[in-house]
Amino acid sequence: MNFKPAIATLLLASTALLSGPALAESPFDFAHAPGQLPKDVVPAAYRIDIVTDLKRLTLTGHEDIDVNVTAPTASITLNQAGLTLTAATLDGTAAKITQDDKAQTATLTLPQPMATGAHKLAITYRGPIPATPNGIYYDDYRTSNGKQHRMLVTQFEVADARRMFPGWDEPAFKATFQLTATLPASFTAVSNMPIESSTPAGANAKRVVFGTSPRMSTYLLALVAGDMKAVSGKGGDTPINVYAPTGEQEKGRYALTAASQILPYYNAYFGVAYPLPKMDLIAIPGNYEAGAMENWGAITFIDDDLLFDPKTSAPTTQEAVYIVVAHEMAHQWSGDLVTMGWWDNIWLNEGFATWMETKATDHFNPTWQMWPRQHYEREQAMAQDAHPTTHPIQQVIHDVSEADTAFDRISYQKGEQVIRMVEDWLGPDIFRDGMRAYMKAHAYGNTTSADLWVALSQVSHQDVATVARSFTEQPGIPLVTVGRRCEAGKTTLTLTEGRFAIGDAHPLPARWNIPVTIGGPGVTAQRVILTPDQPAHLTFTGCDQALKANPGENGYYRTAYDASSLTALGKAFGQLSAVDRANLLGDQYALFQAGLAPLSTWLDLVATLPATHEDNIAVWQDTIGRLKDLDAMERGSPSRLAFHAFARALLGPQLARLGWTPRADESFLDTLLRPQVITALGQFDDPAVISGAQARFAAYVKNPGSLPASLVDPVTSVAGQHADAATYATLVKMLHAATSTEDKLRFFSALAAAHDPALIRQTVQIAYSGVIPNGRVARSLARVAATSDNPDLVWSLVQDPQTQKQIRARLAPWSQSALLPAIASHSVNPDVAKALAADPSATASIGAKIEARKATDLIAANAAIAARAQADLTPWLAALSH
Numbered sequence: 001m002n003f004k005p006a007i008a009t010l011l012l013a014s015t016a017l018l019s020g021p022a023l024a025e026s027p028f029d030f031a032h033a034p035g036q037l038p039k040d041v042v043p044a045a046y047r048i049d050i051v052t053d054l055k056r057l058t059l060t061g062h063e064d065i066d067v068n069v070t071a072p073t074a075s076i077t078l079n080q081a082g083l084t085l086t087a088a089t090l091d092g093t094a095a096k097i098t099q100d101d102k103a104q105t106a107t108l109t110l111p112q113p114m115a116t117g118a119h120k121l122a123i124t125y126r127g128p129i130p131a132t133p134n135g136i137y138y139d140d141y142r143t144s145n146g147k148q149h150r151m152l153v154t155q156f157e158v159a160d161a162r163r164m165f166p167g168w169d170e171p172a173f174k175a176t177f178q179l180t181a182t183l184p185a186s187f188t189a190v191s192n193m194p195i196e197s198s199t200p201a202g203a204n205a206k207r208v209v210f211g212t213s214p215r216m217s218t219y220l221l222a223l224v225a226g227d228m229k230a231v232s233g234k235g236g237d238t239p240i241n242v243y244a245p246t247g248e249q250e251k252g253r254y255a256l257t258a259a260s261q262i263l264p265y266y267n268a269y270f271g272v273a274y275p276l277p278k279m280d281l282i283a284i285p286g287n288y289e290a291g292a293m294e295n296w297g298a299i300t301f302i303d304d305d306l307l308f309d310p311k312t313s314a315p316t317t318q319e320a321v322y323i324v325v326a327h328e329m330a331h332q333w334s335g336d337l338v339t340m341g342w343w344d345n346i347w348l349n350e351g352f353a354t355w356m357e358t359k360a361t362d363h364f365n366p367t368w369q370m371w372p373r374q375h376y377e378r379e380q381a382m383a384q385d386a387h388p389t390t391h392p393i394q395q396v397i398h399d400v401s402e403a404d405t406a407f408d409r410i411s412y413q414k415g416e417q418v419i420r421m422v423e424d425w426l427g428p429d430i431f432r433d434g435m436r437a438y439m440k441a442h443a444y445g446n447t448t449s450a451d452l453w454v455a456l457s458q459v460s461h462q463d464v465a466t467v468a469r470s471f472t473e474q475p476g477i478p479l480v481t482v483g484r485r486c487e488a489g490k491t492t493l494t495l496t497e498g499r500f501a502i503g504d505a506h507p508l509p510a511r512w513n514i515p516v517t518i519g520g521p522g523v524t525a526q527r528v529i530l531t532p533d534q535p536a537h538l539t540f541t542g543c544d545q546a547l548k549a550n551p552g553e554n555g556y557y558r559t560a561y562d563a564s565s566l567t568a569l570g571k572a573f574g575q576l577s578a579v580d581r582a583n584l585l586g587d588q589y590a591l592f593q594a595g596l597a598p599l600s601t602w603l604d605l606v607a608t609l610p611a612t613h614e615d616n617i618a619v620w621q622d623t624i625g626r627l628k629d630l631d632a633m634e635r636g637s638p639s640r641l642a643f644h645a646f647a648r649a650l651l652g653p654q655l656a657r658l659g660w661t662p663r664a665d666e667s668f669l670d671t672l673l674r675p676q677v678i679t680a681l682g683q684f685d686d687p688a689v690i691s692g693a694q695a696r697f698a699a700y701v702k703n704p705g706s707l708p709a710s711l712v713d714p715v716t717s718v719a720g721q722h723a724d725a726a727t728y729a730t731l732v733k734m735l736h737a738a739t740s741t742e743d744k745l746r747f748f749s750a751l752a753a754a755h756d757p758a759l760i761r762q763t764v765q766i767a768y769s770g771v772i773p774n775g776r777v778a779r780s781l782a783r784v785a786a787t788s789d790n791p792d793l794v795w796s797l798v799q800d801p802q803t804q805k806q807i808r809a810r811l812a813p814w815s816q817s818a819l820l821p822a823i824a825s826h827s828v829n830p831d832v833a834k835a836l837a838a839d840p841s842a843t844a845s846i847g848a849k850i851e852a853r854k855a856t857d858l859i860a861a862n863a864a865i866a867a868r869a870q871a872d873l874t875p876w877l878a879a880l881s882h
Contacts, residue, residue, distance in 0.1 A: 025394065025448050025449060026448065027448060028451055030172055033172040034342040034397070035170045037079070040071040041068070041069050042070060043066070044068055045178070046064075046165070047063060048177065049061065049063065051181075052183055054150055060124075061125050062122070062124045062125075063122070063123050063165055065120070065123070065167070065175075067118070068118055069118075069119060075109045076107070078106060078166050078167055079104055079106075079159070079168065080099065080104065081163045082127055082163050083106075083126070083163070084099075085106050085123060088122065089122045090108070090110055090120070090122075091120055096108070127164070129152070131287070132774060132812045133155055133774055133812050134160045134163070135163025136154050136163060137154075137155070138150055138153070139285065141287070141739075144247060144248070149226065151225065151227070152183065152224065153224050154221070154222050154224065156218065156220070156221060156293075158400055160814075161221055167218050169219070170218075171343070171446065172342065173217070174216055174217055176216075177212070178209075178213070179210045179221070181208050181210075182201045182208075183206060183225045189224070190223075190225070190298050191223050193278075194211050194278055195211075196209045214444060220295050220335075220339075222300065226245070228245060229246045229249040230252070233257075236264040236274075238279055239277075239279070240278070242256045243282040243283065244303065244306070248303070251307035251308060251309050254310075254318065258322045259281060262325065262364070265364075270435060270436060272439045272440060274332060274333075278297060279297055281325065283303040284302055286302070286741045286744070287773040288301075288775045289774075289776075289814075291324060296332060304317060304320075304742040305324045306324070307321075308321050310709070313742060314710060315709075316672065323361050326360040329360075335349035335353065337439065337443050337444065338439055338442045338447055339446050344395055347393045347394065347414075348449060350411045351393065351414070351419055352415070352419060367669070368669065371552075372577075372616070373617060375621075375622060376621050376622060377413045377416070378417055378553065379590075384410060385477050386500055386501055387854070387857050388501070388507070390476060392472065393415055393473075394473050399847075401814075401846050403847075404814040404847050405851060410475075418468065418471045418472060421471070421554055422456070422464065424515070424555075426460045434452075434457075434458070441455060470511065470513045476507065476510050477499070477557060477558055478498070478512045479560060480516055480549055480558070480560070481495070481559075482495060482518075482565050483495075483496075489542065490542070494535050495530050495535060495536040496535045500557075500594060503857065503861030512532065514555065517551055517555065518540075518549050518551075520576075521546060523545050526540075545568065546575070546576070547568070551580055558591070560591055570605065574612040578619055582618045585606065589602045589626050599868070603876055615654070620677070624680045627650070627684075631644070633869040634873065638874075639870065643877060646877060646880065647684040648684050651677055660696075660711070671710050675710060675711065678711075682717065690718060693715045694718075694719055696711065697715050716749075716750035719750060721750075721753035721754060723750075728756075728762070732766065744773070745772075745776065748783070749783060752783045752787050753788065755789045760788045760793055763784050764784055764794060768781070777811060778807075778822065781794070781807070785827075791824075791827045791832075792827050792829050792832060794823055795824055795827060804820075816841070817847040820836055820855075821855035824859065825854070825858045827859055828863040833859040836852055
């Protein structure tokens, strides 16, 4: 790697101490950046002029592109998808147009080679405006008064800018953009930059000219137009607007408050002021596939991730709005100002924004305990990362379909955890200074992970790359094994590293350099960089202390303790911090999944929670999630009823503490926990909870104001799970009447919980009937598989070729490959795995093959875990009853 001399010296000096994967990545270099387009012609500035027809659902366009030719060539290859190029000239000379729709390219061939230097390319074209939520598309929605409206929306990440205009649709090809759009005269139009002019353009139309953007990647361009209004404020000196469909804009005030707090905080943290003249946040009603998109200066959100109504919205919506706003605003620097050079480094965008969302939300909402509650997200990442089908944070991306699969828990949550670990190791101030140097050095440019390690190393004078790369350039999770011995009144811990794996008989060897911290109640923590070649030894005074690895859960590794260490931790369990209690439980359950420990070890710890009066949401969220997993594994087991009784006994005291009725003085965390406890007790067939939910549901149907907003989700969920035909029909009616995305999804989720096979069949049909927006169809079907207690039935219904055809017509291209795997992965039936592998969709692209392999791997692993769970649970539950 071509490090600067100071960094090279630092690396050479440390090789005797640290080891890791072979150097595999260099700082960003445009000429050698991965991608599918030639680099002999490079865009510098786009001037795009589109005319939209929202009745015929078509667009026509003309663009002038300033390009630089770096080597003599007679052809120009750029991207297009679904467009028809009708004419192209270079400096006035006509070019022959050849389109390859499968490759999503167009090649322009000139009579003679172009000279190196600056040229002007002009293209005219036309294309469709579809309903599937990618590229430029239309969104039909119903307002609260029942009227139908149409909105124009764009969603370009990963590679769908090419559906609105021909161009170099890869992140390394940064350029400026000046957008002009002819739109219905009544529409409010928003793009990355402010409007420079708006003039009439014939009957009922107007021509809107937006300002020229800074240099940025194509996927960050945006255009949204429709019947919208905004609430407005400022973040520092920057105007901020939150747009929503007219009549809904007041629900944007909470997001406006969040954005107004966060923007000055980010300005200070990054050391580079937000460079655009305004920031707009835009709510897209319903038909939106992503949760949100960081278009520079024009961030789009599915509406229930931006709009919050204190009277009707769930508390989880309030939290989600703050978190998602923080995430997308972090992207305005990490992703927009500084962009990964290719999709193999998407984690630089997503992992960092996920870490920053937690940091900012915690800063402004300290009572929400954001970092302890990140345990749940961490466990989700590790659940994927332990399997043989995992991938490195930095992975080789061959094409767009494979890039789509990289937007997963490895890029987001594992990326976040690795950044958190590096910050904890270096210290927050040093890490921040390194980020400031990184942003200043690469503003308006592209980077690789190597560029980040260089910046952090220069500021910290630590060999950051060798530690960090061992986590980003190879897949999997380190396993730190802790052995303990006592001699002469002192405890010596011996730490060794290995690889933690689930369902992988022959895991590939991996070598990490792990910042490991050991501490405990009343014990001063010690830290060491654990390497694969030599065990580490740490000595503590005394022989009886509870000594725990990873205090605060800042490290990305699993821990396996020997018997004496685990006994000491069990005795001191109540003295550990909440996050350490959750961490210990998470590790013990994972060790069971991997076949490295019996389930009884985890069960024994969990069984103590009522006696210790556990009330922390991080601990209970982890516990409830594991109980639900075990419940799925208990399908068909004679011990399932006994397991339900155990779960009810575990959770019952929490509901007794919380009560059904929210208290005015309760913490926000208790407000969040109550719905989780109620829903879980409903799943575990608690008769009092079921009857209580049914009574409250009946009252809610008559008078929606009878139920606090925080109880609507759990009450409808429990009522749906135990629904008879009449209750189910009532929920269907409520779904059809709902106009907000939040209500649509909450009522559908209640339907999805129904266990009756006849009702499951109806729910699957409802999911793709049109009542659920296209952008949420695939997720809704996966929801039915997850909560109906009958994933195999859902699989058989969705796999039907005719049904598949109807469903796929509603999906964006980048969600096609995950449709069947997302449903199949909830099964433990090997026949489902075989059917998935044999389905033609499973081999339709590189991305489809990846998704199918992940699902079949998960089915096999979970089948084996379920068998062990049933074998372990039966005697443990029997002993509990005596």
